[in-house]
Amino acid sequence: MDNLPDFISREDLHQEPIERAQTIPSSWYTQPGMSELEMKAIFSNEWQLAGHISEIPEPGDSLCRNVAGNPILIVTDNDGHTRAWFNVCKHRGGPIAVKKGTKSVLQCQYHGWTYLMDGSLRGVPQWDRVDLFDKKDFGLTPVQCQIWQGLIFINISDEPRPLSSVIEGIDKRISPINLEEFRFHSKVSYSIACNWKVYIDNYLEGYHIPIVHPELAKMLDYGNYVTEVEEFYSLQYSPFSDSGSDNIYKTEDGEAFYYFIYPNMMLNILPGRLQTNVVIPVDQNQCIVEFYYYYKDPVSDKMQPIIKEDIAYSEKIQQEDIEICEAVQRGLKSRAYDKGRFSVERELGVYHFQSLIKRSLMNL
Ligand code: FES
Ligand SMILES: [Fe+2]
Known part of the structure:
Protein backbone atom coordinates (compact mmCIF):
# COMPACT_ATOMS: atom_id res chain seq x y z
CA MET A 1 0.00 0.00 0.00
CA ASP A 2 3.00 2.24 0.41
CA ASN A 3 3.57 2.15 -3.33
CA LEU A 4 0.43 4.09 -4.14
CA PRO A 5 0.56 7.47 -5.90
CA ASP A 6 -0.88 10.63 -4.39
CA PHE A 7 -4.16 10.52 -6.26
CA ILE A 8 -5.15 7.29 -4.43
CA SER A 9 -6.04 8.21 -0.86
CA ARG A 10 -6.31 5.71 1.97
CA GLU A 11 -9.80 6.94 2.61
CA ASP A 12 -10.90 6.00 -0.92
CA LEU A 13 -9.60 2.45 -0.43
CA HIS A 14 -11.81 1.98 2.59
CA GLN A 15 -14.57 -0.63 2.14
CA GLU A 16 -18.07 0.23 3.32
CA PRO A 17 -21.25 -1.81 3.01
CA ILE A 18 -23.15 -1.04 -0.20
CA GLU A 19 -25.87 0.84 1.68
CA ARG A 20 -23.31 3.46 2.71
CA ALA A 21 -20.57 3.04 0.11
CA GLN A 22 -19.49 5.66 -2.38
CA THR A 23 -18.42 4.79 -5.91
CA ILE A 24 -14.68 4.91 -6.63
CA PRO A 25 -13.51 8.47 -7.31
CA SER A 26 -13.51 9.90 -10.81
CA SER A 27 -9.73 10.36 -10.72
CA TRP A 28 -9.38 6.54 -10.88
CA TYR A 29 -11.01 6.73 -14.31
CA THR A 30 -9.16 9.75 -15.63
CA GLN A 31 -5.67 10.09 -14.13
CA PRO A 32 -2.66 9.47 -16.34
CA GLY A 33 -0.65 6.80 -14.50
CA MET A 34 -3.70 4.84 -13.38
CA SER A 35 -3.36 2.34 -16.26
CA GLU A 36 0.23 1.49 -15.30
CA LEU A 37 -0.82 1.08 -11.69
CA GLU A 38 -3.68 -1.24 -12.67
CA MET A 39 -1.39 -3.26 -14.90
CA LYS A 40 0.81 -3.91 -11.88
CA ALA A 41 -1.90 -4.34 -9.26
CA ILE A 42 -4.49 -6.21 -11.33
CA PHE A 43 -3.66 -7.47 -14.81
CA SER A 44 -0.23 -8.88 -13.96
CA ASN A 45 -1.77 -11.08 -11.28
CA GLU A 46 -5.18 -12.17 -12.52
CA TRP A 47 -6.23 -14.82 -15.02
CA ILE A 156 1.51 -13.92 -16.64
CA SER A 157 2.36 -14.15 -12.95
CA ASP A 158 4.67 -17.00 -11.88
CA GLU A 159 2.54 -18.02 -8.94
CA PRO A 160 -1.07 -17.20 -9.66
CA ARG A 161 -3.95 -18.21 -7.47
CA PRO A 162 -5.53 -21.37 -8.92
CA LEU A 163 -7.99 -20.64 -11.73
CA SER A 164 -10.39 -23.13 -10.11
CA SER A 165 -10.70 -20.86 -7.07
CA VAL A 166 -11.70 -17.94 -9.32
CA ILE A 167 -14.45 -19.67 -11.31
CA GLU A 168 -15.60 -22.08 -8.62
CA GLY A 169 -19.31 -22.87 -8.87
CA ILE A 170 -19.96 -21.72 -12.45
CA ASP A 171 -19.93 -25.30 -13.84
CA LYS A 172 -22.62 -26.36 -11.47
CA ARG A 173 -24.79 -23.30 -12.03
CA ILE A 174 -24.84 -23.56 -15.84
CA SER A 175 -25.07 -27.36 -16.00
CA PRO A 176 -26.05 -29.15 -18.25
CA ILE A 177 -24.47 -26.52 -20.50
CA ASN A 178 -20.78 -27.24 -21.09
CA LEU A 179 -18.93 -24.43 -22.85
CA GLU A 180 -16.53 -26.93 -24.38
CA GLU A 181 -19.30 -27.95 -26.80
CA PHE A 182 -19.35 -24.53 -28.46
CA ARG A 183 -17.43 -23.73 -31.65
CA PHE A 184 -15.80 -20.46 -32.62
CA HIS A 185 -17.71 -18.40 -35.18
CA SER A 186 -16.30 -14.87 -35.31
CA LYS A 187 -14.69 -11.97 -33.48
CA VAL A 188 -15.50 -8.26 -33.44
CA SER A 189 -13.35 -5.54 -31.79
CA TYR A 190 -14.57 -2.15 -30.61
CA SER A 191 -12.35 0.77 -29.75
CA ILE A 192 -14.17 2.85 -27.15
CA ALA A 193 -13.33 6.29 -25.78
CA CYS A 194 -13.82 5.45 -22.12
CA ASN A 195 -11.83 3.99 -19.27
CA TRP A 196 -12.07 0.17 -19.17
CA LYS A 197 -13.81 0.34 -15.78
CA VAL A 198 -16.61 2.51 -17.19
CA TYR A 199 -17.44 -0.23 -19.67
CA ILE A 200 -17.39 -2.89 -16.95
CA ASP A 201 -19.42 -0.82 -14.47
CA ASN A 202 -22.03 -0.44 -17.20
CA TYR A 203 -22.07 -4.16 -17.98
CA LEU A 204 -22.58 -4.98 -14.33
CA GLU A 205 -25.98 -3.42 -13.81
CA GLY A 206 -29.39 -3.77 -15.39
CA TYR A 207 -30.39 -0.42 -13.89
CA HIS A 208 -29.73 1.33 -17.22
CA ILE A 209 -31.62 -1.16 -19.39
CA PRO A 210 -35.03 0.58 -19.44
CA ILE A 211 -33.43 3.91 -20.42
CA VAL A 212 -30.50 2.92 -22.64
CA HIS A 213 -31.95 -0.26 -24.21
CA PRO A 214 -35.76 0.17 -24.30
CA GLU A 215 -36.18 -2.68 -26.80
CA LEU A 216 -34.14 -5.10 -24.72
CA ALA A 217 -36.18 -4.09 -21.68
CA LYS A 218 -39.30 -5.40 -23.41
CA MET A 219 -37.66 -8.77 -23.98
CA LEU A 220 -36.31 -9.29 -20.46
CA ASP A 221 -38.31 -9.96 -17.38
CA TYR A 222 -36.77 -6.93 -15.69
CA GLY A 223 -38.72 -7.42 -12.44
CA ASN A 224 -37.04 -10.78 -11.95
CA TYR A 225 -33.58 -9.64 -12.99
CA VAL A 226 -31.15 -10.71 -10.27
CA THR A 227 -27.48 -10.24 -9.50
CA GLU A 228 -25.55 -12.81 -7.49
CA VAL A 229 -21.99 -12.22 -6.32
CA GLU A 230 -19.21 -14.64 -5.46
CA GLU A 231 -15.66 -13.84 -4.46
CA PHE A 232 -14.22 -13.22 -7.94
CA TYR A 233 -17.25 -13.18 -10.21
CA SER A 234 -20.81 -12.02 -10.40
CA LEU A 235 -23.80 -13.34 -12.26
CA GLN A 236 -26.66 -11.38 -13.72
CA TYR A 237 -29.52 -13.58 -14.52
CA SER A 238 -32.80 -12.82 -16.19
CA PRO A 239 -35.54 -15.15 -17.28
CA PHE A 240 -36.83 -14.30 -20.77
CA SER A 241 -40.22 -12.74 -20.77
CA ASP A 242 -42.89 -14.84 -22.55
CA SER A 243 -44.37 -11.72 -24.03
CA GLY A 244 -41.13 -10.85 -25.86
CA SER A 245 -42.19 -10.47 -29.47
CA ASP A 246 -38.88 -10.64 -31.30
CA ASN A 247 -36.89 -12.88 -29.03
CA ILE A 248 -34.85 -15.11 -31.32
CA TYR A 249 -34.23 -17.58 -28.50
CA LYS A 250 -37.86 -17.92 -27.58
CA THR A 251 -38.28 -21.29 -29.24
CA GLU A 252 -35.49 -22.82 -27.18
CA ASP A 253 -35.81 -23.73 -23.56
CA GLY A 254 -33.38 -22.17 -21.23
CA GLU A 255 -32.11 -19.15 -19.44
CA ALA A 256 -29.59 -16.41 -19.98
CA PHE A 257 -26.51 -16.17 -17.76
CA TYR A 258 -24.36 -13.06 -17.83
CA TYR A 259 -21.14 -13.78 -15.94
CA PHE A 260 -18.51 -11.22 -15.13
CA ILE A 261 -15.17 -12.67 -14.01
CA TYR A 262 -12.74 -10.26 -12.38
CA PRO A 263 -11.05 -8.24 -13.67
CA ASN A 264 -12.25 -7.89 -17.27
CA MET A 265 -14.06 -10.92 -18.71
CA MET A 266 -17.68 -11.58 -19.51
CA LEU A 267 -19.33 -14.85 -20.46
CA ASN A 268 -22.78 -14.29 -21.94
CA ILE A 269 -24.41 -17.69 -22.14
CA LEU A 270 -27.68 -18.17 -23.95
CA PRO A 271 -29.21 -21.38 -25.23
CA GLY A 272 -26.94 -22.60 -28.05
CA ARG A 273 -24.71 -19.54 -27.90
CA LEU A 274 -21.71 -18.30 -25.95
CA GLN A 275 -20.46 -14.77 -26.38
CA THR A 276 -17.32 -13.77 -24.52
CA ASN A 277 -16.22 -10.17 -24.01
CA VAL A 278 -12.75 -9.10 -22.97
CA VAL A 279 -12.14 -5.49 -21.98
CA ILE A 280 -8.56 -4.35 -22.59
CA PRO A 281 -7.34 -1.02 -21.21
CA VAL A 282 -5.41 1.14 -23.68
CA ASP A 283 -4.94 4.22 -21.50
CA GLN A 284 -7.08 6.05 -18.95
CA ASN A 285 -9.45 7.35 -21.67
CA GLN A 286 -9.57 4.41 -24.05
CA CYS A 287 -10.27 0.70 -24.08
CA ILE A 288 -10.75 -2.09 -26.59
CA VAL A 289 -13.61 -4.51 -26.15
CA GLU A 290 -13.37 -7.81 -28.00
CA PHE A 291 -16.48 -9.88 -28.64
CA TYR A 292 -16.02 -13.55 -29.51
CA TYR A 293 -19.04 -15.45 -30.80
CA TYR A 294 -19.33 -19.21 -30.33
CA TYR A 295 -22.25 -21.46 -31.24
CA LYS A 296 -23.07 -25.08 -30.64
CA ASP A 297 -23.73 -25.32 -34.34
CA PRO A 298 -22.05 -22.47 -36.21
CA VAL A 299 -22.26 -24.07 -39.68
CA SER A 300 -25.67 -25.52 -40.53
CA ASP A 301 -27.92 -23.62 -42.99
CA LYS A 302 -30.67 -23.55 -40.41
CA MET A 303 -28.49 -21.61 -37.98
CA GLN A 304 -27.23 -18.94 -40.40
CA PRO A 305 -30.19 -16.53 -40.14
CA ILE A 306 -30.32 -17.05 -36.37
CA ILE A 307 -26.61 -16.27 -36.00
CA LYS A 308 -26.92 -13.26 -38.26
CA GLU A 309 -29.79 -11.90 -36.19
CA ASP A 310 -27.96 -12.64 -32.92
CA ILE A 311 -24.85 -10.73 -34.01
CA ALA A 312 -26.89 -7.83 -35.43
CA TYR A 313 -28.81 -7.60 -32.16
CA SER A 314 -25.66 -7.61 -30.03
CA GLU A 315 -24.22 -4.94 -32.31
CA LYS A 316 -27.22 -2.69 -31.72
CA ILE A 317 -27.04 -3.10 -27.92
CA GLN A 318 -23.28 -2.55 -28.04
CA GLN A 319 -23.67 0.74 -29.95
CA GLU A 320 -26.15 1.95 -27.32
CA ASP A 321 -23.70 0.98 -24.56
CA ILE A 322 -20.74 2.61 -26.34
CA GLU A 323 -22.61 5.88 -26.66
CA ILE A 324 -23.52 6.02 -22.98
CA CYS A 325 -20.06 4.86 -21.80
CA GLU A 326 -18.31 7.58 -23.83
CA ALA A 327 -20.69 10.19 -22.42
CA VAL A 328 -20.01 8.91 -18.88
CA GLN A 329 -16.25 9.21 -19.44
CA ARG A 330 -16.77 12.88 -20.37
CA GLY A 331 -18.87 13.29 -17.22
CA LEU A 332 -16.22 11.69 -15.01
CA LYS A 333 -13.63 14.10 -16.39
CA SER A 334 -15.77 17.09 -15.54
CA ARG A 335 -14.99 19.05 -12.40
CA ALA A 336 -18.66 18.62 -11.47
CA TYR A 337 -18.22 14.99 -10.48
CA ASP A 338 -16.15 13.11 -7.94
CA LYS A 339 -17.98 10.21 -6.28
CA GLY A 340 -21.52 8.83 -6.43
CA ARG A 341 -23.61 6.21 -4.60
CA PHE A 342 -25.08 2.77 -5.41
CA SER A 343 -28.61 1.45 -5.84
CA VAL A 344 -28.67 -1.44 -3.35
CA GLU A 345 -31.33 -3.15 -5.44
CA ARG A 346 -29.70 -2.73 -8.86
CA GLU A 347 -25.98 -2.08 -8.54
CA LEU A 348 -24.60 -4.89 -6.41
CA GLY A 349 -22.42 -6.08 -9.33
CA VAL A 350 -20.82 -2.64 -9.76
CA TYR A 351 -20.19 -2.38 -6.01
CA HIS A 352 -18.63 -5.87 -6.01
CA PHE A 353 -16.32 -5.00 -8.94
CA GLN A 354 -15.22 -1.73 -7.39
CA SER A 355 -14.57 -3.49 -4.07
CA LEU A 356 -12.26 -5.93 -5.87
CA ILE A 357 -10.42 -3.03 -7.53
CA LYS A 358 -9.84 -1.50 -4.09
CA ARG A 359 -8.64 -4.86 -2.78
CA SER A 360 -6.13 -5.23 -5.63
CA LEU A 361 -4.77 -1.73 -5.03
CA MET A 362 -4.46 -2.37 -1.31
CA ASN A 363 -2.30 -5.41 -2.03
CA LEU A 364 0.26 -3.32 -3.91
S1 FES B 1 15.75 -15.03 -34.56
FE1 FES B 1 14.31 -14.27 -33.22
S2 FES B 1 14.89 -12.23 -32.90
FE2 FES B 1 16.38 -13.00 -34.20
FE1 LIG C 1 -26.14 -1.97 -21.62
Whole structure:
Protein backbone atom coordinates (compact mmCIF):
# COMPACT_ATOMS: atom_id res chain seq x y z
CA MET A 1 0.00 0.00 0.00
CA ASP A 2 3.00 2.24 0.41
CA ASN A 3 3.57 2.15 -3.33
CA LEU A 4 0.43 4.09 -4.14
CA PRO A 5 0.56 7.47 -5.90
CA ASP A 6 -0.88 10.63 -4.39
CA PHE A 7 -4.16 10.52 -6.26
CA ILE A 8 -5.15 7.29 -4.43
CA SER A 9 -6.04 8.21 -0.86
CA ARG A 10 -6.31 5.71 1.97
CA GLU A 11 -9.80 6.94 2.61
CA ASP A 12 -10.90 6.00 -0.92
CA LEU A 13 -9.60 2.45 -0.43
CA HIS A 14 -11.81 1.98 2.59
CA GLN A 15 -14.57 -0.63 2.14
CA GLU A 16 -18.07 0.23 3.32
CA PRO A 17 -21.25 -1.81 3.01
CA ILE A 18 -23.15 -1.04 -0.20
CA GLU A 19 -25.87 0.84 1.68
CA ARG A 20 -23.31 3.46 2.71
CA ALA A 21 -20.57 3.04 0.11
CA GLN A 22 -19.49 5.66 -2.38
CA THR A 23 -18.42 4.79 -5.91
CA ILE A 24 -14.68 4.91 -6.63
CA PRO A 25 -13.51 8.47 -7.31
CA SER A 26 -13.51 9.90 -10.81
CA SER A 27 -9.73 10.36 -10.72
CA TRP A 28 -9.38 6.54 -10.88
CA TYR A 29 -11.01 6.73 -14.31
CA THR A 30 -9.16 9.75 -15.63
CA GLN A 31 -5.67 10.09 -14.13
CA PRO A 32 -2.66 9.47 -16.34
CA GLY A 33 -0.65 6.80 -14.50
CA MET A 34 -3.70 4.84 -13.38
CA SER A 35 -3.36 2.34 -16.26
CA GLU A 36 0.23 1.49 -15.30
CA LEU A 37 -0.82 1.08 -11.69
CA GLU A 38 -3.68 -1.24 -12.67
CA MET A 39 -1.39 -3.26 -14.90
CA LYS A 40 0.81 -3.91 -11.88
CA ALA A 41 -1.90 -4.34 -9.26
CA ILE A 42 -4.49 -6.21 -11.33
CA PHE A 43 -3.66 -7.47 -14.81
CA SER A 44 -0.23 -8.88 -13.96
CA ASN A 45 -1.77 -11.08 -11.28
CA GLU A 46 -5.18 -12.17 -12.52
CA TRP A 47 -6.23 -14.82 -15.02
CA GLN A 48 -7.12 -13.52 -18.47
CA LEU A 49 -9.39 -15.11 -21.02
CA ALA A 50 -7.42 -15.71 -24.21
CA GLY A 51 -9.70 -17.83 -26.40
CA HIS A 52 -11.39 -21.20 -26.81
CA ILE A 53 -9.86 -24.51 -27.85
CA SER A 54 -12.20 -24.63 -30.87
CA GLU A 55 -10.10 -21.80 -32.35
CA ILE A 56 -7.03 -24.08 -32.46
CA PRO A 57 -8.43 -27.61 -33.01
CA GLU A 58 -5.54 -29.20 -34.97
CA PRO A 59 -1.90 -29.80 -33.96
CA GLY A 60 0.14 -26.78 -35.01
CA ASP A 61 -2.84 -24.39 -34.82
CA SER A 62 -1.90 -21.26 -32.91
CA LEU A 63 -3.22 -18.02 -31.46
CA CYS A 64 -1.26 -14.82 -30.84
CA ARG A 65 -2.74 -12.73 -28.06
CA ASN A 66 -1.74 -9.75 -26.02
CA VAL A 67 -2.24 -10.53 -22.34
CA ALA A 68 -1.55 -7.84 -19.73
CA GLY A 69 0.70 -6.01 -22.17
CA ASN A 70 2.66 -9.13 -23.13
CA PRO A 71 2.62 -10.92 -26.48
CA ILE A 72 1.59 -14.54 -25.89
CA LEU A 73 1.67 -17.53 -28.24
CA ILE A 74 -0.81 -20.37 -27.65
CA VAL A 75 -0.38 -23.58 -29.63
CA THR A 76 -2.02 -27.00 -29.88
CA ASP A 77 0.85 -29.50 -29.79
CA ASN A 78 1.04 -32.91 -31.49
CA ASP A 79 -0.62 -34.62 -28.54
CA GLY A 80 -3.53 -32.21 -28.66
CA HIS A 81 -2.41 -30.31 -25.56
CA THR A 82 -2.63 -26.56 -25.35
CA ARG A 83 0.71 -24.88 -24.66
CA ALA A 84 1.58 -21.23 -24.16
CA TRP A 85 4.72 -19.08 -24.04
CA PHE A 86 5.61 -15.45 -24.09
CA ASN A 87 5.80 -14.79 -27.82
CA VAL A 88 9.31 -13.42 -27.55
CA CYS A 89 12.38 -14.92 -29.22
CA LYS A 90 15.45 -15.20 -27.02
CA HIS A 91 17.72 -13.81 -29.77
CA ARG A 92 16.54 -10.21 -30.02
CA GLY A 93 12.88 -10.33 -29.03
CA GLY A 94 11.21 -11.22 -32.33
CA PRO A 95 7.76 -12.83 -32.60
CA ILE A 96 7.39 -16.59 -33.01
CA ALA A 97 4.94 -18.48 -35.22
CA VAL A 98 4.41 -22.11 -36.15
CA LYS A 99 6.79 -22.82 -39.03
CA LYS A 100 4.95 -23.18 -42.33
CA GLY A 101 4.61 -26.76 -43.49
CA THR A 102 5.29 -28.26 -40.07
CA LYS A 103 3.20 -28.97 -37.04
CA SER A 104 5.92 -29.23 -34.50
CA VAL A 105 8.40 -26.44 -35.10
CA LEU A 106 8.10 -22.88 -33.94
CA GLN A 107 10.07 -20.31 -35.88
CA CYS A 108 11.00 -16.76 -35.09
CA GLN A 109 9.72 -14.33 -37.71
CA TYR A 110 12.84 -12.16 -37.49
CA HIS A 111 15.99 -14.25 -38.14
CA GLY A 112 14.51 -17.72 -38.16
CA TRP A 113 15.65 -19.34 -34.92
CA THR A 114 13.55 -22.46 -34.39
CA TYR A 115 12.11 -23.94 -31.22
CA LEU A 116 10.52 -27.30 -30.44
CA MET A 117 7.02 -27.71 -29.02
CA ASP A 118 8.48 -27.98 -25.53
CA GLY A 119 9.87 -24.46 -25.99
CA SER A 120 13.51 -25.57 -26.24
CA LEU A 121 15.76 -23.89 -28.79
CA ARG A 122 16.57 -26.17 -31.73
CA GLY A 123 17.97 -24.38 -34.79
CA VAL A 124 20.21 -21.33 -34.87
CA PRO A 125 21.15 -20.39 -38.44
CA GLN A 126 24.58 -18.94 -39.22
CA TRP A 127 25.89 -19.23 -35.71
CA ASP A 128 29.49 -20.31 -36.29
CA ARG A 129 32.16 -18.75 -34.13
CA VAL A 130 29.72 -17.72 -31.41
CA ASP A 131 31.38 -18.41 -28.09
CA LEU A 132 30.03 -19.39 -24.67
CA PHE A 133 26.59 -20.10 -26.03
CA ASP A 134 24.46 -22.95 -24.71
CA LYS A 135 21.11 -23.53 -26.43
CA LYS A 136 19.69 -24.74 -23.14
CA ASP A 137 19.82 -21.18 -21.82
CA PHE A 138 17.75 -19.80 -24.67
CA GLY A 139 14.44 -21.67 -24.55
CA LEU A 140 11.11 -19.81 -24.78
CA THR A 141 9.65 -18.60 -21.49
CA PRO A 142 6.49 -20.55 -20.68
CA VAL A 143 3.42 -18.79 -19.31
CA GLN A 144 0.71 -20.18 -17.02
CA CYS A 145 -2.10 -21.56 -19.17
CA GLN A 146 -5.22 -23.41 -18.02
CA ILE A 147 -8.30 -24.69 -19.80
CA TRP A 148 -11.73 -24.60 -18.23
CA GLN A 149 -14.77 -25.82 -20.19
CA GLY A 150 -12.81 -25.27 -23.42
CA LEU A 151 -11.89 -21.67 -22.54
CA ILE A 152 -8.18 -20.84 -22.50
CA PHE A 153 -6.96 -18.70 -19.61
CA ILE A 154 -3.50 -17.15 -19.30
CA ASN A 155 -1.83 -15.69 -16.24
CA ILE A 156 1.51 -13.92 -16.64
CA SER A 157 2.36 -14.15 -12.95
CA ASP A 158 4.67 -17.00 -11.88
CA GLU A 159 2.54 -18.02 -8.94
CA PRO A 160 -1.07 -17.20 -9.66
CA ARG A 161 -3.95 -18.21 -7.47
CA PRO A 162 -5.53 -21.37 -8.92
CA LEU A 163 -7.99 -20.64 -11.73
CA SER A 164 -10.39 -23.13 -10.11
CA SER A 165 -10.70 -20.86 -7.07
CA VAL A 166 -11.70 -17.94 -9.32
CA ILE A 167 -14.45 -19.67 -11.31
CA GLU A 168 -15.60 -22.08 -8.62
CA GLY A 169 -19.31 -22.87 -8.87
CA ILE A 170 -19.96 -21.72 -12.45
CA ASP A 171 -19.93 -25.30 -13.84
CA LYS A 172 -22.62 -26.36 -11.47
CA ARG A 173 -24.79 -23.30 -12.03
CA ILE A 174 -24.84 -23.56 -15.84
CA SER A 175 -25.07 -27.36 -16.00
CA PRO A 176 -26.05 -29.15 -18.25
CA ILE A 177 -24.47 -26.52 -20.50
CA ASN A 178 -20.78 -27.24 -21.09
CA LEU A 179 -18.93 -24.43 -22.85
CA GLU A 180 -16.53 -26.93 -24.38
CA GLU A 181 -19.30 -27.95 -26.80
CA PHE A 182 -19.35 -24.53 -28.46
CA ARG A 183 -17.43 -23.73 -31.65
CA PHE A 184 -15.80 -20.46 -32.62
CA HIS A 185 -17.71 -18.40 -35.18
CA SER A 186 -16.30 -14.87 -35.31
CA LYS A 187 -14.69 -11.97 -33.48
CA VAL A 188 -15.50 -8.26 -33.44
CA SER A 189 -13.35 -5.54 -31.79
CA TYR A 190 -14.57 -2.15 -30.61
CA SER A 191 -12.35 0.77 -29.75
CA ILE A 192 -14.17 2.85 -27.15
CA ALA A 193 -13.33 6.29 -25.78
CA CYS A 194 -13.82 5.45 -22.12
CA ASN A 195 -11.83 3.99 -19.27
CA TRP A 196 -12.07 0.17 -19.17
CA LYS A 197 -13.81 0.34 -15.78
CA VAL A 198 -16.61 2.51 -17.19
CA TYR A 199 -17.44 -0.23 -19.67
CA ILE A 200 -17.39 -2.89 -16.95
CA ASP A 201 -19.42 -0.82 -14.47
CA ASN A 202 -22.03 -0.44 -17.20
CA TYR A 203 -22.07 -4.16 -17.98
CA LEU A 204 -22.58 -4.98 -14.33
CA GLU A 205 -25.98 -3.42 -13.81
CA GLY A 206 -29.39 -3.77 -15.39
CA TYR A 207 -30.39 -0.42 -13.89
CA HIS A 208 -29.73 1.33 -17.22
CA ILE A 209 -31.62 -1.16 -19.39
CA PRO A 210 -35.03 0.58 -19.44
CA ILE A 211 -33.43 3.91 -20.42
CA VAL A 212 -30.50 2.92 -22.64
CA HIS A 213 -31.95 -0.26 -24.21
CA PRO A 214 -35.76 0.17 -24.30
CA GLU A 215 -36.18 -2.68 -26.80
CA LEU A 216 -34.14 -5.10 -24.72
CA ALA A 217 -36.18 -4.09 -21.68
CA LYS A 218 -39.30 -5.40 -23.41
CA MET A 219 -37.66 -8.77 -23.98
CA LEU A 220 -36.31 -9.29 -20.46
CA ASP A 221 -38.31 -9.96 -17.38
CA TYR A 222 -36.77 -6.93 -15.69
CA GLY A 223 -38.72 -7.42 -12.44
CA ASN A 224 -37.04 -10.78 -11.95
CA TYR A 225 -33.58 -9.64 -12.99
CA VAL A 226 -31.15 -10.71 -10.27
CA THR A 227 -27.48 -10.24 -9.50
CA GLU A 228 -25.55 -12.81 -7.49
CA VAL A 229 -21.99 -12.22 -6.32
CA GLU A 230 -19.21 -14.64 -5.46
CA GLU A 231 -15.66 -13.84 -4.46
CA PHE A 232 -14.22 -13.22 -7.94
CA TYR A 233 -17.25 -13.18 -10.21
CA SER A 234 -20.81 -12.02 -10.40
CA LEU A 235 -23.80 -13.34 -12.26
CA GLN A 236 -26.66 -11.38 -13.72
CA TYR A 237 -29.52 -13.58 -14.52
CA SER A 238 -32.80 -12.82 -16.19
CA PRO A 239 -35.54 -15.15 -17.28
CA PHE A 240 -36.83 -14.30 -20.77
CA SER A 241 -40.22 -12.74 -20.77
CA ASP A 242 -42.89 -14.84 -22.55
CA SER A 243 -44.37 -11.72 -24.03
CA GLY A 244 -41.13 -10.85 -25.86
CA SER A 245 -42.19 -10.47 -29.47
CA ASP A 246 -38.88 -10.64 -31.30
CA ASN A 247 -36.89 -12.88 -29.03
CA ILE A 248 -34.85 -15.11 -31.32
CA TYR A 249 -34.23 -17.58 -28.50
CA LYS A 250 -37.86 -17.92 -27.58
CA THR A 251 -38.28 -21.29 -29.24
CA GLU A 252 -35.49 -22.82 -27.18
CA ASP A 253 -35.81 -23.73 -23.56
CA GLY A 254 -33.38 -22.17 -21.23
CA GLU A 255 -32.11 -19.15 -19.44
CA ALA A 256 -29.59 -16.41 -19.98
CA PHE A 257 -26.51 -16.17 -17.76
CA TYR A 258 -24.36 -13.06 -17.83
CA TYR A 259 -21.14 -13.78 -15.94
CA PHE A 260 -18.51 -11.22 -15.13
CA ILE A 261 -15.17 -12.67 -14.01
CA TYR A 262 -12.74 -10.26 -12.38
CA PRO A 263 -11.05 -8.24 -13.67
CA ASN A 264 -12.25 -7.89 -17.27
CA MET A 265 -14.06 -10.92 -18.71
CA MET A 266 -17.68 -11.58 -19.51
CA LEU A 267 -19.33 -14.85 -20.46
CA ASN A 268 -22.78 -14.29 -21.94
CA ILE A 269 -24.41 -17.69 -22.14
CA LEU A 270 -27.68 -18.17 -23.95
CA PRO A 271 -29.21 -21.38 -25.23
CA GLY A 272 -26.94 -22.60 -28.05
CA ARG A 273 -24.71 -19.54 -27.90
CA LEU A 274 -21.71 -18.30 -25.95
CA GLN A 275 -20.46 -14.77 -26.38
CA THR A 276 -17.32 -13.77 -24.52
CA ASN A 277 -16.22 -10.17 -24.01
CA VAL A 278 -12.75 -9.10 -22.97
CA VAL A 279 -12.14 -5.49 -21.98
CA ILE A 280 -8.56 -4.35 -22.59
CA PRO A 281 -7.34 -1.02 -21.21
CA VAL A 282 -5.41 1.14 -23.68
CA ASP A 283 -4.94 4.22 -21.50
CA GLN A 284 -7.08 6.05 -18.95
CA ASN A 285 -9.45 7.35 -21.67
CA GLN A 286 -9.57 4.41 -24.05
CA CYS A 287 -10.27 0.70 -24.08
CA ILE A 288 -10.75 -2.09 -26.59
CA VAL A 289 -13.61 -4.51 -26.15
CA GLU A 290 -13.37 -7.81 -28.00
CA PHE A 291 -16.48 -9.88 -28.64
CA TYR A 292 -16.02 -13.55 -29.51
CA TYR A 293 -19.04 -15.45 -30.80
CA TYR A 294 -19.33 -19.21 -30.33
CA TYR A 295 -22.25 -21.46 -31.24
CA LYS A 296 -23.07 -25.08 -30.64
CA ASP A 297 -23.73 -25.32 -34.34
CA PRO A 298 -22.05 -22.47 -36.21
CA VAL A 299 -22.26 -24.07 -39.68
CA SER A 300 -25.67 -25.52 -40.53
CA ASP A 301 -27.92 -23.62 -42.99
CA LYS A 302 -30.67 -23.55 -40.41
CA MET A 303 -28.49 -21.61 -37.98
CA GLN A 304 -27.23 -18.94 -40.40
CA PRO A 305 -30.19 -16.53 -40.14
CA ILE A 306 -30.32 -17.05 -36.37
CA ILE A 307 -26.61 -16.27 -36.00
CA LYS A 308 -26.92 -13.26 -38.26
CA GLU A 309 -29.79 -11.90 -36.19
CA ASP A 310 -27.96 -12.64 -32.92
CA ILE A 311 -24.85 -10.73 -34.01
CA ALA A 312 -26.89 -7.83 -35.43
CA TYR A 313 -28.81 -7.60 -32.16
CA SER A 314 -25.66 -7.61 -30.03
CA GLU A 315 -24.22 -4.94 -32.31
CA LYS A 316 -27.22 -2.69 -31.72
CA ILE A 317 -27.04 -3.10 -27.92
CA GLN A 318 -23.28 -2.55 -28.04
CA GLN A 319 -23.67 0.74 -29.95
CA GLU A 320 -26.15 1.95 -27.32
CA ASP A 321 -23.70 0.98 -24.56
CA ILE A 322 -20.74 2.61 -26.34
CA GLU A 323 -22.61 5.88 -26.66
CA ILE A 324 -23.52 6.02 -22.98
CA CYS A 325 -20.06 4.86 -21.80
CA GLU A 326 -18.31 7.58 -23.83
CA ALA A 327 -20.69 10.19 -22.42
CA VAL A 328 -20.01 8.91 -18.88
CA GLN A 329 -16.25 9.21 -19.44
CA ARG A 330 -16.77 12.88 -20.37
CA GLY A 331 -18.87 13.29 -17.22
CA LEU A 332 -16.22 11.69 -15.01
CA LYS A 333 -13.63 14.10 -16.39
CA SER A 334 -15.77 17.09 -15.54
CA ARG A 335 -14.99 19.05 -12.40
CA ALA A 336 -18.66 18.62 -11.47
CA TYR A 337 -18.22 14.99 -10.48
CA ASP A 338 -16.15 13.11 -7.94
CA LYS A 339 -17.98 10.21 -6.28
CA GLY A 340 -21.52 8.83 -6.43
CA ARG A 341 -23.61 6.21 -4.60
CA PHE A 342 -25.08 2.77 -5.41
CA SER A 343 -28.61 1.45 -5.84
CA VAL A 344 -28.67 -1.44 -3.35
CA GLU A 345 -31.33 -3.15 -5.44
CA ARG A 346 -29.70 -2.73 -8.86
CA GLU A 347 -25.98 -2.08 -8.54
CA LEU A 348 -24.60 -4.89 -6.41
CA GLY A 349 -22.42 -6.08 -9.33
CA VAL A 350 -20.82 -2.64 -9.76
CA TYR A 351 -20.19 -2.38 -6.01
CA HIS A 352 -18.63 -5.87 -6.01
CA PHE A 353 -16.32 -5.00 -8.94
CA GLN A 354 -15.22 -1.73 -7.39
CA SER A 355 -14.57 -3.49 -4.07
CA LEU A 356 -12.26 -5.93 -5.87
CA ILE A 357 -10.42 -3.03 -7.53
CA LYS A 358 -9.84 -1.50 -4.09
CA ARG A 359 -8.64 -4.86 -2.78
CA SER A 360 -6.13 -5.23 -5.63
CA LEU A 361 -4.77 -1.73 -5.03
CA MET A 362 -4.46 -2.37 -1.31
CA ASN A 363 -2.30 -5.41 -2.03
CA LEU A 364 0.26 -3.32 -3.91
S1 FES B 1 14.89 -12.23 -32.90
FE1 FES B 1 14.31 -14.27 -33.22
S2 FES B 1 15.75 -15.03 -34.56
FE2 FES B 1 16.38 -13.00 -34.20
FE1 LIG C 1 -26.14 -1.97 -21.62
